[in-house]
Amino acid sequence: MKLRQALNVQRGDVVAFTGAGGKTSALFRLSRELAAEGWRVLCTTTTRIAEEELTHAYSQLSVSEDSLRPMAISRLLSAHGSVFLHTQIDNGKVVGLSPSVINALTDSVDSDVILIEADGSRRLPFKAPYAHEPVIPPCTTLVVPTAGYDVIGQPLDAEHVYNPEAMIERYGYLSGDFIKAPWVASVLRDEELGLKNTPDQARVVALLNKVPYTKSHRLRARVISKLILRQNRINAVAIGSVQELTPVLESQRRVGAVVLAAGLSSRMGQMKVLLPWEGNRPIIRVIADRLKRLRMDDIVIVTGHMAEQVRDALEKEPVRFAHNKEYREGDMLSSLQAGLRALGPEISAALVVLGDQPQLDNRIVLQVMNAYAEGRGTIVAPSYQQRRGHPILLDRMYWPEILDLPRGGAPRDVINAHADDIYYVNVDTDSILRDIDTPADYQEARKRAGLG
Incomplete structure (x- = not known):
């Protein structure tokens, strides 16, 4: 995945890189x-960087508060696509621009994006800020707090960490102790450390850099990202190594499950989500338990018919409920709309799960979620012999279209309208196609599941 995709950079963004462990590399x-995509890119720093780093810049120019030189900047952007701006080079250090100058640039230069190194770290992989740091311009729209994964296992001391005293004072870590993975998460998500001085309006995508591209390290990085995402201020965590050919392995974001359990079950003759399944537990409880094991960021059960009984069946389960008042209409749309409205603003995507699909396979769910994290599609669905099944993952960008569908519409209308955005996970089981509508379906499903 490209870094641009992982950070979801938009034209007009002012992007500030903070922290340690690869800010400059990420910026360039x-x-x-x-x-390369034709954007006009301004680069600068609000601190100082080593002069040798300018070898990575396509072009450079010295400006000042009294002389922004917009015409010269525009010519360089037209010729090279990117220019690094500074005020001077002093004793091997490139001196950057003040926040006020950067703010002026947003109105006076015809650029598409401004990229800023807004922090210093003496090339160490991990840091806590001093009182004057970081220097993030108020006009910043995207902040990227960064940490080097390679700090894990290193001693917590000044040789390996920038300002370790701040971490020791805040969390009680012992000086010289080997740094543990959760410590990285704690610092990055801390509003007084990794998120310090972040403007209220800015989006935040953390960058966990220098992750070795092996399965074990990738899994460990995912655990760290889940801990980071406990802070709702952070929208996503990019996992990768920006100097590799593929700079980002995946972007971890919050995914909530919407379980549709509101139907009348008229063809079954009784409430199908309450029928017994494994261990004589109701189908809906089995599904909720499987989603719980996946550590979903939220689980919303959409109720309708026999709502009270469905709630009782899920007593003590870590789920929330959304009631579909229009459940008697018998369509999926109104239930999905109720579920999407119940998900919080911190959720990036919804996993749409059928409440009458007890053979939900967590391995398939993980494949769907991993494909989304890897940027393969903003709609991800399992497919068996070229037939689309459930569960389907929908990025938040499609929710407004679904919520605007009129009565009688169907979610597939939106999905099919964005066919180029769909990534299909090919699976070797037709369980993704099978739900339970009739007594015969139920008996057949139990037999296939080995339940007699």
Whole structure:
């Protein structure tokens, strides 16, 4: 995945990289990606960087508060696509721009994006800020707090960490102790450390950099990202190594499950989501338990017919409920709309789960969610012999269209309208196609599941 995709950079963004462990590399990598796509990219720093780093810049120019030189900047952007702006080079250090100058640039230069290194770390992989840091311009729209994964296992001391005293004071860590993975998450998500000085309006995507591209390290990085995402201020965590050919392995975001359990079950003759399944537990409880094991960021059960009994069946389960008042209409749309409205603003995607699909396979769910994290599609669905099944993952960008569908519409209308955005996970089981509508379906499903 490209860094631009993982950070979801938009035209007009002012992007500030903070923290340690690859800020400069990330800035120049993003600059190259955007320039290659025809963007006009301004780069700068609000601190100082080593003069040798300018070898990565396509062009450079010295400006000042009294002389922004917009025409010269525009010519360089037209010729090279990207330019690094500074005020001077002093004793091997490139001195950057003040926040006020950067703010002026947003109105006076015809650029598409501004990229800023807004923090210093003496090239160490992990940091806590001092009182004057970081220097994030108020006009910033995207902040990227960064940490080097390679700090894990290193001693918590000044040789390996920038300002370790701040971490020791805040969390009680012992000086010299080997740094543990959860410590990285705690610092990055801390509003006084990793998120310090972040403007209220800015989006936040953390970058866990220098992750070795092996399965074990990737899984460990996912655990760290889940801990980071406990802070709702952070929208996503990019996992990767920005100097690799593929700079980002995946972007972890919050995914909530919407379980549709509101129907009348008229063809079954009784409430199908309450029928017994494994261990004589109701189908809906089995599904909720499987989703719980996946550590979904939220689980919303959409109720309708026999809502009280469905709630009772899920007593003590970590789920929330949304009631579909229009359940008697018998369509999926109104239930999905109720579920989407119940998900919080911190949720990036919804996993749409059928409440009458007890053979929900967590391995398939993980494949769907991993495909989304890897940026393969903003709609992800399992497919068996070229037939689309459930559960289907929908990025938040499609929710407004679904919520605007009129009565009689169907979610598939929106999905099919964005066919180019769909990624299909091919599976070797037709369980993704099978739900339970009739007594015969139920008996057949029990037999296939080995339940007699």
